[in-house]
Amino acid sequence: MSNYHIKHFEEYFQIYRKSVRDPESFWSEVAEEHFLWQKRWDNVLEWDFKKPEVKWFSNAKLNITQNCIDRHLQTKAERTALIFEPNDPNEAAQHITFRKLHEEVGKFANVLKEQGIQKGDRVCIYLPMIPDLVYSTLACARIGAIHSVVFAGFSAKALATRINDSECKMVITSDGGYRGEKTIDLKGIVDTSLETCPSVEKVLVAKRINSEISMKEGRDLWLAPLIDKASPDCPIEVMDAEDPLFILYTSGSTGKPKGMVHTTAGYMVYTAYTFKNVFQYREGDIFWCTADIGWITGHSYIVYGPLLNGATTVLFEGIPSYPDFGRFWQVIEKHKVTQFYTAPTAIRTLAKENLSYLDNHDLSSLKILGSVGEPINEEAWHWYNDNVGKKKSPIVDTWWQTETGGIMISPIAFSTPTKPTYATLPLPGVQVALMDEKGEEIKGNQVDGRLCIKFPWPSMARTIWGDHERYRTTYFDTFENKYFTGDGALRDEVGYYRITGRVDDIIIVSGHNLGTAPIEDAINEHPAVAESAIVGYPHDIKGNALYGFIILKEVGESRIHDNLRKEINQLITEHVGPIAKLDKIQFTVGLPKTRSGKIMRRILRKIACKDLTNMGDTSTLLNPEVVQSIIDTAL
Ligand code: WT7
Numbered sequence: 160m161s162n163y164h165i166k167h168f169e170e171y172f173q174i175y176r177k178s179v180r181d182p183e184s185f186w187s188e189v190a191e192e193h194f195l196w197q198k199r200w201d202n203v204l205e206w207d208f209k210k211p212e213v214k215w216f217s218n219a220k221l222n223i224t225q226n227c228i229d230r231h232l233q234t235k236a237e238r239t240a241l242i243f244e245p246n247d248p249n250e251a252a253q254h255i256t257f258r259k260l261h262e263e264v265g266k267f268a269n270v271l272k273e274q275g276i277q278k279g280d281r282v283c284i285y286l287p288m289i290p291d292l293v294y295s296t297l298a299c300a301r302i303g304a305i306h307s308v309v310f311a312g313f314s315a316k317a318l319a320t321r322i323n324d325s326e327c328k329m330v331i332t333s334d335g336g337y338r339g340e341k342t343i344d345l346k347g348i349v350d351t352s353l354e355t356c357p358s359v360e361k362v363l364v365a366k367r368i369n370s371e372i373s374m375k376e377g378r379d380l381w382l383a384p385l386i387d388k389a390s391p392d393c394p395i396e397v398m399d400a401e402d403p404l405f406i407l408y409t410s411g412s413t414g415k416p417k418g419m420v421h422t423t424a425g426y427m428v429y430t431a432y433t434f435k436n437v438f439q440y441r442e443g444d445i446f447w448c449t450a451d452i453g454w455i456t457g458h459s460y461i462v463y464g465p466l467l468n469g470a471t472t473v474l475f476e477g478i479p480s481y482p483d484f485g486r487f488w489q490v491i492e493k494h495k496v497t498q499f500y501t502a503p504t505a506i507r508t509l510a511k512e513n514l515s516y517l518d519n520h521d522l523s524s525l526k527i528l529g530s531v532g533e534p535i536n537e538e539a540w541h542w543y544n545d546n547v548g549k550k551k552s553p554i555v556d557t558w559w560q561t562e563t564g565g566i567m568i569s570p571i572a573f574s575t576p577t578k579p580t581y582a583t584l585p586l587p588g589v590q591v592a593l594m595d596e597k598g599e600e601i602k603g604n605q606v607d608g609r610l611c612i613k614f615p616w617p618s619m620a621r622t623i624w625g626d627h628e629r630y631r632t633t634y635f636d637t638f639e640n641k642y643f644t645g646d647g648a649l650r651d652e653v654g655y656y657r658i659t660g661r662v663d664d665i666i667i668v669s670g671h672n673l674g675t676a677p678i679e680d681a682i683n684e685h686p687a688v689a690e691s692a693i694v695g696y697p698h699d700i701k702g703n704a705l706y707g708f709i710i711l712k713e714v715g716e717s718r719i720h721d722n723l724r725k726e727i728n729q730l731i732t733e734h735v736g737p738i739a740k741l742d743k744i745q746f747t748v749g750l751p752k753t754r755s756g757k758i759m760r761r762i763l764r765k766i767a768c769k770d771l772t773n774m775g776d777t778s779t780l781l782n783p784e785v786v787q788s789i790i791d792t793a794l
Contacts, residue, residue: 162188162587165436168574171584178587186215186588186617190428195230196221197397200424206615208642211635213615214401215425222395223404223427224301227466228264229395231257239471242445243290244490246337246477252494255290257469260297262391263290267298269389270382274361276329278303278396281406283327283359285309285318285349287336288476291365291382292452293462295331300404303396307406307418310453311336311343313736315351321408325418325624326358331382335368339481346372400424406624407455409561410665410674411633418624419561425617427467429565433586434464437555438498438527439572445524447473448500449487455561456531460500464565479505485516492520499547500529502670503539507700510542517546527572528554532670533702534658540579558582558658560644561672562634564618568656581657590614593650594638607649609662611641664760666695668703671738675760678705681734682727687711692750692758693741696767704742706767708789711746743767743794749785751777762786766793
């Protein structure tokens with residue numbers, strides 16, 4: 160029995176038990192068997208959740224790109240590593256072999272070095288889903304620069320906040336990007352951002368849409384001519400196991416986004432391991448994860464996890480609705496995709512469309528379906544299972560987070576019996592606890608509580624960039640000696656887990672993790688707004704939509720015009736991005752507040768959900784009368 164590849168349910172239990180009984184020998188066996196190391200580790204694990212400090216494979220030396228690329232050159236240089244499927248179905252797809260990937264990453268890495276990037280420097284990558292995004296990410300890793308990929312749907316202000324937080328020295332972008340019928344002016348957004356980003360010395364610009372853009376002398380450089388004259392050979396930088404590999408920003412319930420720091424060895428071992436097992440990757444498989452590389456799902460399961468296993472991974476530039484709602488199915492047919500990994504929001508969107516979009520395509524290549532990003536509702540699960548999987552492809556509902564780096568709770572395809580809406584069982588090495596509000600662990604089955612992890616796993620984020628104290632208070636302060644996920648979960652009669660959703664002020668809209676604070680800050684910038692509070696309410700397609708309760712400075716109907724709603728959403732678009740726009744805006748005279756001045760969102764949530772049966776205890780409110788007036792004017 161190999162620890163690295165679980166093949167049936169019995170084996171899962173044996174391996175899981177071993178991983179809990181002796182995590183160190185478990186992970187060291189996995190690490191030893193399947194990766195290239197420049198130097199072996201001294202200790203497998205050192206940890207203290209109080210500090211908190213976690214080190215895996217300490218003092219080991221390696222480079223993750225050697226593991227993603229170079230080591231496959233002997234056996235599969237001519238195999239396809241990356242299939243690039245463009246936005247426009249009439250533009251030819253590109254099949255990029257491991258040999259070509261090696262060359263492109265090597266050239267890009269040499270360009271970065273020539274432009275002054277050194278080990279430890281932060282490089283912001285703001286690109287559409289094109290091969291340069293993969294090349295630049297891996298090029299950073301090759302020379303030890305820390306990549307910070309920012310999703311290209313974020314606004315100029317959101318981009319600037321992220322660049323400044325980690326003081327990036329360089330931005331890599333393109334002249335623009337395609338998104339369905341639209342183009343996006345990425346370079347223009349970067350230019351606006353950089354007015355407030357003093358740390359950025361150079362901007363590398365890839366050509367994608369051939370638009371007219373302005374190039375700032377001395378700062379901006381076209382990528383192509385630099386790549387053309389760069390050497391494809393770039394020796395690896397030898398990295399320490401705990402050297403940062405990347406920073407990826409995720410929303411916090413308060414304050415600015417959190418730059419989660421992932422380090423090299425643990426992230427490598429865990430993403431490779433989970434990719435192999437959850438998706439049961441076999442040689443020749445074509446894996447397609449529809450996420451954007453700007454999110455952790457793309458980092459771990461478009462780039463690192465698949466390439467570490469020598470797999471073929473699909474990079475899709477487009478959207479599910481262009482040129483029509485058959486696009487996903489057409490891509491699956493065209494590239495004979497074997498594993499398809501997408502989000503419940505996409506499933507719900509497509510389930511609303513006519514089944515002929517699906518039936519027009521041959522999906523017989525599919526073996527395994529995946530879901531990620533938010534709880535999948537029963538209806539969407541069945542639609543996915545019946546129509547896409549034809550009831551023969553297991554659905555792996557994978558629960559995890561930006562912070563966890565890799566999948567934590569999920570079925571193992573073909574081993575774990577699935578159950579609609581359940582993420583099922585923790586993967587090897589993942590020790591789950593459900594906690595009650597008093598901070599006690601809830602034992603036994605058929606219980607629910609707050610989801611915690613009580614033992615380190617290799618790919619956990621090690622800190623928040625520049626703010627270790629925030630890392631401690633956000634994740635390790637609520638429950639002693641445990642990592643708190645921010646989610647609620649229930650455990651059924653056989654021990655399966657179902658994630659019930661966030662228990663903090665984070666709202667997941669179309670799979671995007673949004674903190675209420677930055678959205679409220681954006682709204683409050685409007686000169687007419689005195690105060691605001693955002694909550695989520697159920698939405699058929701997005702999972703949740705945003706409902707804003709807004710107090711205006713001057714009360715009176717005359718102030719409430721439609722433009723005001725538009726202006727508020729415009730501000731949100733500028734500060735956070737269009738994904739954070741409010742679906743409903745209710746102007747109100749007050750917000751329910753506790754005596755300490757905290758907005759009682761629980762009440763607003765009930766009003767937004769039209770659940771007016773029981774408002775709960777409002778006795779601690781400073782202004783209980785305001786509740787009725789909000790109910791009376793609710794939308
Ligand atoms: C939050 C993390 C990690 C992938 C993308 C999201 C929710 C994620 C599931 C799932 C129920 C899920 C949780 C989690 N979530 N996957 N399979 N079932 N909820 O990463 O942006 O860091 O969001 O997404 O609430 O805490 P993220």
